[in-house]
Amino acid sequence: MILLLIFWISLYKYFFNYISNTIIHNFNMDPIVSNVVSFIHASTMVLLSGFLLITSNNWNWEDPYTLFQRQCINFSLSYFIYDLGYMFLYAYSNIFVIHHLLVISAYLTSLTYDYGSKLVFLTIFIGEITNPLQISWFLSKYLKYDKIKEFVFPIFACVFLIFRTIVFPLFFIKMYYQMYNDNIQVIPYFSLFILNLLGIFGSFIWCQKLIINIKKHFQIENTKEVSQ
DSSP states (O other): OHHHHHHHHHHHHHHHHHHHHHTOOSSOHHHHHHHHHHHHHHHHHHHHHHHHHHTOSOOOTTOOOOHHHHHHHHHHHHHHHHHHHHHHHTOOOHHHHHHHHHHHHHHHHHHHHTOOHHHHHHHHHHHHTTHHHHHHHHHHHHTTOHHHHHHHHHHHHHHHHHIIIIIHHHHHHHHHHHHHHHOOOHHHHHHHHHHHHHHHHHHHHHHHHHHHHHHHHHHHHHHHHHHO
């Protein structure tokens, strides 16, 4: 875990130096580099979780971890610990701190009881699949790349709302109902159930904020059309 934390810190420092010296100037580099590192984590975990789910020979959500699966979770766990530290130092946000603590708690619970590997990887896949789009939108907005922002935002908004308000809640019901009937371990089952339920509640809060941004986006577009 210590080596993985060193990896994330080193990655941040490398991109900070590289981007600030060769690509982008006259901007606060911390949010840019932090989002680049987040993009790497999200993209990697989408690929890994997608691969593990596709190649699985069954859909028993409560299955124990293989060694490789544990290594994947440790990789992601180290990122969330690193990013939590980053937020306390540079960019504190209540909702993101709570989100990271929920994710870390879910990882540790699942690993400790060796329970729910496929549940966790499907949650990772659904949770991370929209992040590359979200990060691309944020960076294009922050760097004032308006054409990229206008292209990415509707795609991100549509995918995010579908996954967070429809796909994830439906899978949540399906997974926990099946696990309850198959092989329930009381402590990890209900712990993960509560953590995921809180995660869904947080997703609805994010969706509410996104809908507000969508309304603002269309208001700006309408204002532009009227002015023309």
